[in-house]
Amino acid sequence: MTCYFVTGTDTDAGKTLASSAxxxxxxxxxxxxxxxxxxASGCQATAAGLRNIDALTLQAQSRPEVDYATINPYAFEPPIAPHLAARYADAELTLARLERTIAPSLALGRDLTLIEGAGGYRVPLNEQEDLAGLAPRLRLPVIVVIGLKLGCLNHALLTAEALARDGVVCAGWIGNLIDADFAADETLYQDNLAHLTARLPGPCLGIIPRLEGRDHKELARQAAKYLTLPPG
Incomplete structure (x- = not known):
């Protein structure tokens, strides 16, 4: 089994698109x-319970199929930071609890398992712990998804510094073009990508262009054409 923790340089960097791809x-x-x-916070109330679109997207790409609770054991309705969503719901989130909860899922031994974080790397889990602590706790390499826009160089390098500080391996990074205007100047755009390639510790696993559409399965299929799996 190969397992990775997937983080992003910020909220809406494209973690779910990259992971599903x-x-x-x-x-x-x-x-x-x-x-x-x-x-997952930002869940919708349904007849089956709270459901998160990112978790549903990951569930659709999980084979053999598993139930929703396996994918997303901690679901909160308000679209806010997880530690606040948990506090308002009178729920307890800790790294130890998360590790115990997902242990049976990891024991399934799938060829590729991806654990997607929430928001950016340092998003708080509680008053003392960050969700980032799950990667070193489980000894997982990390895939970084970079939302390609103005400011992405700073966000990407700070994330890489945080990974190094935590002693975790960057298995690679994926660029996701979230701002079409960022690529308007082709020379400038390529210079930014070259800087990321030169400065980040892991290999580039691909650059996802701006994709249009609302069908998450189709978006994953399209994005997959631009990616390679991490080495090893």
Missing amino acids: LLALARRQGLSTLGLKPV
Whole structure:
């Protein structure tokens, strides 16, 4: 089994698009897959309970299929930081609790398992711990998704510094073009990508262009064309 923690340089950097695309790519290669979203805020109330669109997207790319609670054991309705959402729901979030909760899922032994974080790398889990602590606790390499826009160099390098400080390996990074205007000047755009390639510790696993559409399965399929799986 190969397992990675997936983080982003910020909220809406494109973690779910990149994660679902990697899972779709793995499935295309005949591998078993599992995408986990242990903590999700911004969930919608449904007849089946709270559901998060990111978690549902990961569930759709997980084969063999698993139930929703396996993908997203901690779901909160307000679209706010997880530690605040948990506090308002009178729930307790700790790294130890998360590790125990997802242990049976990791024991499934899928060929590729991705654990998607929430927000950026240092998003708080409680008053003392960050969700970032899950990667070193589980000894997982990290894939960084960079939202390509003005300011992405600073966000990416700070995230890389945080990974190094935590002693975790950067297995690679994925650029996701979230601002079409950022690529308007092709020379400037390529210079930014070259700087990221030169400064970041892991290999570039691909650059996802600006994709249009609302079908998450189709978006994952399209994005997968631009990616490669992490080495090893």
